[in-house]
Amino acid sequence: MRRLPLLRRPVVEEIWVPELVVEIHVPLLPATDAVPGEDAFGWIEDVEDYLDEVEERGDAEVFEDGEEIGASYVFFVTGADEPCLLDVATQVVSLAGVPQGAFAVVTDDEVEQVGAGRRVALPVG
Numbered sequence: 496m497r498r499l500p501l502l503r504r505p506v507v508e509e510i511w512v513p514e515l516v517v518e519i520h521v522p523l524l525p526a527t528d529a530v531p532g533e534d535a536f537g538w539i540e541d542v543e544d545y546l547d548e549v550e551e552r553g554d555a556e557v558f559e560d561g562e563e564i565g566a567s568y569v570f571f572v573t574g575a576d577e578p579c580l581l582d583v584a585t586q587v588v589s590l591a592g593v594p595q596g597a598f599a600v601v602t603d604d605e606v607e608q609v610g611a612g613r614r615v616a617l618p619v620g
Contacts, residue, residue: 513603516558517580518610519570519587519617520600523563526592538592539568545590546570546583555583564609577601585618 521542525535534540539561549555549572556574563569570587572580581599588597599619602612 513605514573515575515577515580516571516573516602516604516606517577517584518600518602518612519572519584519597520564520567520610521570521588521597522594523566523568524594527594528592538590538594541590541592542570542587545587546572549583549586555580558604569609573604581615581617581619584615585620588617 519542521538523536526538529535543561546555546557550557554575555572558571558573561568561570572583575583581601584597584599587593588595597617599615599617600610600612601615606612
């Protein structure tokens with residue numbers, strides 16, 4: 496009787512692909528339309544609300560909570576391709592009251608330092 500060779504399944508190694516992240520750096524300044532007696536930094540909450548809407552629509556995801564870093568407030572988005580994430584960043588900086596001078600940093604989830612990546616002027620387009 497002839498023996499058939501054993502068929503071996505190929506070993507497939509799991510390959511980790513870094514996740515694209517866009518950081519949105521907004522100067523930590525009072526709102527451009529701030530009214531005396533109101534929260535001059537209310538634009539931060541407006542941006543967070545907008546990003547929640549973006550996430551609910553499934554257009555992108557909030558990577559982690561925004562945070563104050565140096566002279567900027569930084570928001571983090573992921574879950575889509577670069578043009579989509581940069582469009583989200585453009586929409587963020589176009590919201591009423593958001594200070595001018597914002598920029599994006601295209602990076603990934605393996606980078607440990609905020610701001611390390613390719614800088615992109617906002618708004619795009």
